[in-house]
Structures are given as C-alpha cells and as structure tokens.
Amino acid sequence: MDTLTTGLTRAAVWxxxxxxxxxxxxxxAPGPGETIVRIRLAMVCGSDLHTVTGRRQSPCPSVLGHESVGEVVAVGDGATAAVGDRVVWSVTVACGECDRCIRGLTAKCRHVRKVGHESFDSGWALSGGYAEHIVLPRGTAVVAVPEGLADAVVAPAACATATVMAAVERAGDLSGLRVLVGGAGMLGMTAAAVCADRGAHVLIADRNRSRLEMSARFGAEPDDGGAVDTILDFTGATEFIRDALSRLEIAGTLVLAGSVTPGPVLDVDPEQVVRRWWTITGVHNYEPRHLQEAVDFLTRTAEQYPWSGLVTAPVPLAEIESALQPTPDGKLRVAVAP
Structure with missing residues (x-):
C-alpha cells in the first residue's frame, strides 16, 4: 500500500x-481497493445547483461535486490505479455482486453509492470533488487521462460526457439521420459534437440564443421545426418533449436523459408508438465503458472542438459559494481549483 506523506486536507462541506x-x-489511509486522489480541477454541474437551491434532494451535510480530475497520491491493496496517474472517475460506486451488477447494469446497482452525493457524517466523508482530496472506494471506475489533455477539457467526462455516451449508445446508429438535441447546456453541446462526429445532421433547441450560436462550433444547427429521426432530450421539459415527439419519424427513437426531477406527466398514445414503430427509452447514470469512451472522445476531438472555452477560469476552494451560482453568459461550467 502506498501512503501519503501529508495528513491533512480541506473540504467544502455543504x-x-x-x-x-x-x-x-x-x-x-486507503483501505483495500481504495484510491486517494488530489483534486486538480472540479466542475459545478447543474445538479449541484439544483441541490443548493432545494430543487434536488441530497444528503446534508455533504461534500458536493462529481465532475473532477485529479492525481492519484495513495492506493490500497487491489486498487486499479497507480500513484502519479492523472485520472477521472465514475459518479457511481457499484457493489459488483448484486443481480443488476452481474447483468452489467452497475449504474443501477442495488447498493449504489454516488460521488458527491453522500453524507459527510457517513463512513465516506471525502466523497465529493469540492475538496483538496477525495477517497474513491472499491467499485469506482477509474480512467487514466492521456498526457496533454487539459484538465478543463477532461473534467466534465465524469458526468456530462459519459452520460452523453450512454444516451447516444441507446439511440443506435446515427449516420445520415436527423437528430434533434434538446438543450444546449454542457450535455446538449457535447451531444451535438458526438452526434455530428457519428455522421448525423444535428439540430439543437434552446431558449438561450447565445448558446444556440455557440452550438455551431460543435456541429449543430438551430432547430428548424422539421421531422427528425432521433431525439436526445437533456431539458427534462415535458412541453419540449411532447412537441418534439410529434415530429418523430417512422422507426424513430426518443432518448430521455434530462428528466431527473419530478415534472408534468407526458401523455403518449400507445397506438402511435405501435403504428410508428417508435422506441422510447431513458438513461440515468452510465457504465464504466461510457467513461472510457468519454475520455477517448475528448482526447480525439481536443483540437476539433473548443471544449476549454466552455469553462470559466478556476475559482479557489475558499470562494466555492461564488461558484455555486448560475453559469455566466458564454460559459457552461464553472471550474473550482482546490
């Protein structure tokens, strides 16, 4: 077991x-299978803002933050990472033994724990990215970051990019299809780039005009209101989903990924689903392969798309309260540098 030479750290406790x-x-000290990481950069995800504003229930007190990149400084016996590795890690921590894990659905492990979503008073106090160090238990997927890939580019891989990879996987082959992306936030912008990279004609819908203009740099065009083959929704807005569904072509697919808080019920006519051969599916969290795919995609497109331009200059940990505010115009993520 490799151990740290220093014994103290700082954490922002919500x-x-x-x-x-x-x-x-x-x-x-790291236990069996555990990895201790020094946080280099963390991102403020929209779900963190939902937590602090009361729109989302989360254990309290806790250390928030689940999009981060860091350097391994200590490992326990059986850990998969090595000291000195620069890494990103999954949001979910799976047991690896329940029926869902055995089926390959670790994102929905019956005993799942989540980075940035656990009580500070539990046995896993350093569970979030808004800290100088984080403890990654056994069952956390850890992926090494290639040299040269900027922290600001790769940190969103742990949530936004990997979630998009899971959603796009559910959508199937997109080559030559018209894809409508709902929402031009970090997930929607990333989805636009991924879909364009896979040969789709990408349309994107958002009320924010500056974000729509920004999406052109990520392979998308503003929604034109026409028929589409695939819908990827990251808005969670029932009104948008209902309107988009009315435009879905025969054998089309609707992937829901943004509906993570309670909202108005979506009425779907089963006859339309049957006669139009629709597929309606949902994605929440992701599998370890999606995190690896996210890092690979960001590495390959680091020069193609202006990823770092979506992120603010880092805010120090002592000013974390100022970071937990809506993102400024022209940016999609606020960065925190512990």
Missing part, C-alpha cells in the same frame, strides 16, 4: 441552502 464551511480534516 450545510444546507447556500451555507458552506471549509473544514480541515485528516486524510484517511
């Missing part, structure tokens, strides 16, 4: 509402 305390605490 206490509810907008209250966050910077706490100094010991860095635990």
């Amino acid at each position: 206490r509810g509402g907008s209250r966050i305390d910077i706490v100094e605490m010991p860095i635990p």
Whole structure:
C-alpha cells in the first residue's frame, strides 16, 4: 500500500441552502481497493445547483461535486490505479455482486453509492470533488487521462460526457439521420459534437440564443421545426418533449436523459408508438465503458472542438459559494481549483 506523506486536507462541506464551511480534516489511509486522489480541477454541474437551491434532494451535510480530475497520491491493496496517474472517475460506486451488477447494469446497482452525493457524517466523508482530496472506494471506475489533455477539457467526462455516451449508445446508429438535441447546456453541446462526429445532421433547441450560436462550433444547427429521426432530450421539459415527439419519424427513437426531477406527466398514445414503430427509452447514470469512451472522445476531438472555452477560469476552494451560482453568459461550467 502506498501512503501519503501529508495528513491533512480541506473540504467544502455543504450545510444546507447556500451555507458552506471549509473544514480541515485528516486524510484517511486507503483501505483495500481504495484510491486517494488530489483534486486538480472540479466542475459545478447543474445538479449541484439544483441541490443548493432545494430543487434536488441530497444528503446534508455533504461534500458536493462529481465532475473532477485529479492525481492519484495513495492506493490500497487491489486498487486499479497507480500513484502519479492523472485520472477521472465514475459518479457511481457499484457493489459488483448484486443481480443488476452481474447483468452489467452497475449504474443501477442495488447498493449504489454516488460521488458527491453522500453524507459527510457517513463512513465516506471525502466523497465529493469540492475538496483538496477525495477517497474513491472499491467499485469506482477509474480512467487514466492521456498526457496533454487539459484538465478543463477532461473534467466534465465524469458526468456530462459519459452520460452523453450512454444516451447516444441507446439511440443506435446515427449516420445520415436527423437528430434533434434538446438543450444546449454542457450535455446538449457535447451531444451535438458526438452526434455530428457519428455522421448525423444535428439540430439543437434552446431558449438561450447565445448558446444556440455557440452550438455551431460543435456541429449543430438551430432547430428548424422539421421531422427528425432521433431525439436526445437533456431539458427534462415535458412541453419540449411532447412537441418534439410529434415530429418523430417512422422507426424513430426518443432518448430521455434530462428528466431527473419530478415534472408534468407526458401523455403518449400507445397506438402511435405501435403504428410508428417508435422506441422510447431513458438513461440515468452510465457504465464504466461510457467513461472510457468519454475520455477517448475528448482526447480525439481536443483540437476539433473548443471544449476549454466552455469553462470559466478556476475559482479557489475558499470562494466555492461564488461558484455555486448560475453559469455566466458564454460559459457552461464553472471550474473550482482546490
């Protein structure tokens, strides 16, 4: 077992509402299969904003943050990473033994734990990215980051990019198809680039005009209101989904990925699903292969798309409260550098 030479770290502990305390605490020695990572850069995801504004239920107190990149500084026996590796890691931590894990559905493990979503008072206090260090338990997928890939480019892989990879996988072969992406946030912008890369004609819908203009640099065109073969929704807005569904072609596919909070019910006519051969499916979380695909895609397209331009200059950990605000115009992620 490799161990740390320093014994203390700092973490931003969310206490509810907008209250966050910077706490100094010991860095635990890694247990079997555990990996200790020094956080280099973390991103503020939309779900973190939902948590602090009360739109999303989450354990409190906790260390938030689940899109991060860091350097391995200690490993326990049986860990897959090595000290010195620069890595990203999965949001979910799976047991690997339940029926769902055995079926390959680790994202829905019956005993799943989630990075940035666990109680600070549990046995896993350093579970989030808004800290100088994080403990990654056995069952966390860890992927090495190639040299030269910027932290600001790769950090979103752990949530936005990997989730998009899972959604696009559910959509199937997109070559030559008209794909409508709902929402031009980080996931939607990433989805546009992935779909364009796979040969689709990509349309994107969003109320924010500056984001629509930005999407042109990621392979998309503004929605033209015409028929589409595939819909990838990251808005979670029932009204948008209903309208988009009315435009779905024969044998079309609707992938829902943004409906992660309660909302109005979507009425779907089963006869239309049958007669039009529609596929309607959902994606929540992702599998380890999607995280690897995310890193590979960002590596291959690092010069093709202006990924780093979507991210703000880093905010220090001491100013984390200022980071937990809506993203400024022209940016899709606020960065935190512990």
